Amino acid sequence: MAGERVGHSLQATALVNEAYVRLVDGTTVAWHDRAHFLAVSARVMRRILVDHARARHYQKRGGHAAKVTFDEALVVTNEPATNFVALDDALEALAKFDERKSRVIEMRFFGGLSVEETAAVLKVSPATVMGDWRLAKAWLKREMRGDHEHDA
């Protein structure tokens, strides 16, 4: 995780610009409501952060495949650093057998949606979202540490 500590504090304006472009760019998405918009924003934020993390990953390894579109004038946030690449992979794995929990994490973490908003988007109760959130976090933590013996 250490490698991500500085690099992921994306310059906020750059992120927003990128997110805005991605959201409006040729989109025909009809916004259902505020929660739906946030849900889609969450997906976009996730993609941007993860793409950026992967790009840096390549660059460190001398790769030139990905072009970084962000202003590298980065600000350092006080948030605990997160390994976005590992989180993204784990979320993908989780989605394979429990799509909803994967989306709960995406919306609440990447999108900053409240429990109620997440519940509204997923059309489930807030209690269900809380249950999903707790279990999915536990599973992701374990998965990202990679020390669990997978049952085949």
Place this chain on the structure above:
Amino acid sequence: MTPERWQRIEALYQEALARSPADRSAFLAAACANDEAMRRDVESLLAESASDDGFLAKPPLPMSAYGVTDIVLTTMAGTSLGGYQLRTQLGAGGMGEVYRAHDQKLARDVAIKILPSAFTSNPDRLARFEREARMLAALNHPNICAIYGFEEANGVRFLILELVEGQTLADMLAEGSPSHAGIGLSVGRVLSIARQLADALETAHDKGIIHRDLKPANIKITPDRVVKVLDFGLAKAVGGDGSSPALTHPPTLTRSDVFQGAVIGTAAYMSPEQARGLAVDKRTDIWAFGCVLYEMLTGRVTFAGDTASDSIAKILNCEPDWSALPTTTPASIRRLLVRCLTKDPKKRLRDIGEARIEIDAIGETAQDATGADATRARAASRAVWLPWVAAIAVSVVAIGTWAAARRSAATEWNPLAGAAFSRVTNWSGTEEHAEISPDGRFVAFLADRAGQLDIWVSQLGTGKFDNLTLDIPPLLTPGNLLRSLGFSGDGSEIWFSPTGNPGKHQVLVPLTGGAPRPFLGPGKSAPSWSPDNARLVYISPNDPGDPLSLTDRTGADPREIVVRRPGKEVFFRKGVHTHNPVWSPDGQWIYFVYGPDVFGEMDVWRMQPSGESAEQLTHQGAPVNYLTVLDSRTLLYVARAEDWSGPWLWALDVERKITRRATMGLEQYTSVSASRDGGRVVATVANPNANLWQVPLLDRLVEDRDAQPYTVPTERALAPRFGGTSLFYLSLSSRRPGDGLWRVQNGQAFEVRNGADGVLTEPPAASPDGSRVVVAVRQQGKRRLAIMSADGTNSRTLAASIEIKGAVGQGTADWSPDGAWIVTGGSDAEGDGLFKIAVDGSAHVRLVAGEAHGPIWSPTDDLIVYAIPFAGSGGRDALRGVKPDGSPVQMPEVGVRTGGAHRFLRSGAGLVYLPGIESKDFWLLDLATGRTRQLTDLTDGGFLNTFDVTPDGKHLVFDRSHQNSDIVLIDLPKK
């Protein structure tokens, strides 16, 4: 991991979590006796959950960070910012995004402009902005959008602005000529707008404030045709000192400009000196004024170019195309345009006041010309005026309107002008029917704070409230329209109707609390004491026409007032209604509300206590209520507007017999009451909202936890009706404060019919295939059916001879399953009835004679069920049945809510209904057995208007609305 195995893991995990930590191992060991891997899996997940290490605890970006606000704020509608509740986004402009918001402290609607981080994150720019904003806030002019304040909350900086309804001049010009191909506004209209613009600029320039970014998009025209200039001076506040706005920094750059890579809209109105990056002064505004004036007259952008640099090249080098000006353009206006659009600022018109004088001169000429023949001859003798005078002949009305607007602006009359508004209550839930004591010291109102509607009393200013009716059973039902409590003449007691039915006994209860005592006899209501406290006038709502009677102050010795109007029919008679009598300050007049339909057509009248000189004072033709007297010539009341928007607060000048809306915000006023000296007023302000919810139709009783929001794309939604794959519902219109018709299909919302074309108050009736929809349109106080395609096209009146009657919400119709017929209750020349109308308009058949509401047509095509008033039971109807061929069908005796809130199950085997006006719960009538069963047990405090069964027949979708009302105190300026 298979989904099945994961489900098992999840179930065990949740079950284990529900147990105490000590019991978990034993539980899991037992539950996973045959699956050690699963036990370990669950154990490890539990262990992960036990450690709180902040994993994913915070979003990767602080969402309130300045940079993120730009995107997050797009979605802020519905949230709160400081003391402001954000409603809908109005637009994204150069200086950030603008929201309609509600100022909870001052109980008014405002616009909130959220500043982008770009300049709030820079302390120097921020400080400068604050200074500018303070100066701009001092700019107080009716044609300039006011700045109320500049605040910070949640790390966001925002301006609080006057909320201006209406469309921008840019929209208006684009609408007038879709191709912008050179059709301007009428000359009269242009002059009216230009005059107001000049006035606004003059005032600002006098204070040394320059707009710097005047353009059609920054000019709004309210529905009352008042011009409001937006963003005054903000270009400087945002852009720096304004002395050197380089080309790289045009006055405004909207986000859409940026993303379209063009700044045409902005560059086109820059003055030559601005375009060159030189110092600017008020003459820059005069240039822009010229550009706007030219564009209004011609419908063309003065210096149009495909790119910003094209525009700028023209600004610097080319003359406007003067030949594009309409031939009707007055010569003096042509001269004015040339002077405004002179490239050298030294030779340009020096003072916008000169423009105002020029325009006024034309206005006076026009007025003369519309007045006398002699004047017209004089004007015609001046050759230069000939084309203009000819134009007058066709634009007399426009000019006349404009001149009248000027005159009324000069004598702007609004008794609430300069009043100070403050909030008395800020409770959640409903507060209504606020009455102020004669001495202005106490307020009494109804509130549901203690669960039921009670009378609460407060001495104004103390912030202390007493529940006067704590020990008295429920008083009044919500939604009661008429004044049903008030202070006695000496202010020591409060009268009210303990059952909520004004026809029953009135009661007086001491202001200081204590046992209530009966007052007046049964069937008497709405007492009002004369100013000398010697006499009392009241209504008798059980008698035809609700006649007025006079008694002494105790209620003894009553005498009905006989209104003498020689040659006219009897005044108090069947078919008319009277309520809310109040006295003039000198006791010489009694004002009252009178008309044929308490829910529809009422007006203010007055007469002498002797019954002489009865005369109509208003032509509101709308539900008028809460009449209250400010002074010897001024009354206030609550009424809906002609287009059914509101209710708003209105003022009546008795001498001139003129009325005007006294509040221009969007907050609704549902009651008003003035102290005896007219210096203080209390009012109820409501901000009603409405949302859709759904519950499943189950064999068991459905409870709150089964209810879920039914999400639609609009913030407000009510009166849902399904048709085919579409949901139709009512929601606020995009252009006006009144509900229009919306349709959702595949998650896309579409405004079928704008409320500006007549506010809709009844649930729509969607055809079974969803291709067409019928609505009840209110025009000139009457409701008639209109049918249109689901996209809003092909709208036409259906059965023009049938008028929809009854309380709002009853005028609903339904379709036959084959889509060939509409059934509706209403009234034609031969009287009330239930009608079957051919959708092609070819015929209508009276199925049943007599009053009938809310018909529904069975999906099995063999039964139409409708409601008739249930004798002796307010708020409830009885169900009746008829076959589509008109033969009657026996129905079980079931009491249903007045207003036609019942729907067939999709199978046709039963119908879902609401048992009464207060009911929040659905019941099912099984048509085979005649048995009824309660379907839901819901507790939400909202008011349920109506509902529908989903196309799959498995859910009910219903609306819930909340009044969100509060009491405000209005202190009027000393006279």
